[in-house]
Amino acid sequence: MTYGWIDSHAHLMEEELYDDVEGILNRSKEVGLSRILTVCVNLEQVKKALILQEKYSMLDLAFGFHPEDVDMIDESKIDALEALLKSGKLVALGEIGLDYYWVKDNKEKQKKLFERQLELANQYQVPVLIHMREASQDTYDILKKHVIVRGGIMHCYSGSAELAKQFIALGFYISIAGTVTFKNANTVKEVVKKLPLESLLIETDAPFLTPVPFRGKKNEPAYVVYTGQEICLLKDLSEETLKEAITKNYQKLLQVNF
Numbered sequence: 163m164t165y166g167w168i169d170s171h172a173h174l175m176e177e178e179l180y181d182d183v184e185g186i187l188n189r190s191k192e193v194g195l196s197r198i199l200t201v202c203v204n205l206e207q208v209k210k211a212l213i214l215q216e217k218y219s220m221l222d223l224a225f226g227f228h229p230e231d232v233d234m235i236d237e238s239k240i241d242a243l244e245a246l247l248k249s250g251k252l253v254a255l256g257e258i259g260l261d262y263y264w265v266k267d268n269k270e271k272q273k274k275l276f277e278r279q280l281e282l283a284n285q286y287q288v289p290v291l292i293h294m295r296e297a298s299q300d301t302y303d304i305l306k307k308h309v310i311v312r313g314g315i316m317h318c319y320s321g322s323a324e325l326a327k328q329f330i331a332l333g334f335y336i337s338i339a340g341t342v343t344f345k346n347a348n349t350v351k352e353v354v355k356k357l358p359l360e361s362l363l364i365e366t367d368a369p370f371l372t373p374v375p376f377r378g379k380k381n382e383p384a385y386v387v388y389t390g391q392e393i394c395l396l397k398d399l400s401e402e403t404l405k406e407a408i409t410k411n412y413q414k415l416l417q418v419n420f
Contacts, residue, residue: 166196256291
């Protein structure tokens with residue numbers, strides 16, 4: 163069997179990507195991508211993504227309320243998220259979590275939204291995509307308290323290898339973004355070297371965090387190849403070995419077949 167690359171986290175519905183989404187998806191196919199997890203951050207994006215998915219079977223959909231948007235979330239939006247989970251159209255809930263970098267004055271409110279969505283994930287038995295920025299201890303404490311039945315992904319992981327192992331013990335995969343290609347990204351490179359293949363995924367977080375050699379430009383799923391190639395160098399692997407591992411990890415977590 164021939165395995166393709168997988169982008170386990172891309173924001174295709176963001177305006178700067180959606181305006182050229184067909185070109186982006188065609189370029190992804192050209193470089194050997196087999197799957198893209200499309201992460202939506204609001205209900206309007208979900209509606210567009212569901213329509214796009216009818217045309218492109220390589221897309222899987224996730225949706226959740228980002229901590230930066232906590233002040234805009236009311237019960238009606240939580241109800242809409244629950245309806246989507248009930249429909250079975252989402253393979254994961256996220257990205258959700260804590261962000262103490264951009265927003266510092268509503269930590270308790272963020273925690274409550276985070277916990278509410280974790281409860282929904284368990285109720286509907288879906289994995290979660292975790293956003294964690296300058297909130298490592300609180301994120302870990304909450305995930306340890308709310309054990310997620312289906313596990314999840316530590317999205318765009320930037321913490322230590324030791325902390326990564328603790329998240330793995332809770333049932334999470336560690337997803338590496340384009341930052342691993344940056345010259346001074348020593349912590350992320352160390353994570354890649356120390357963690358087993360069985361716990362790794364790769365992503366772009368497009369349109370953000372563009373890898374070298376396109377750093378500073380708009381990111382897109384096709385560039386996940388550069389992240390994968392850097393991981394192969396760091397772990398002394400063939401591309402086929404990495405592609406097979408991330409495919410099996412992705413399929414196992416999200417329970418999708420392709």
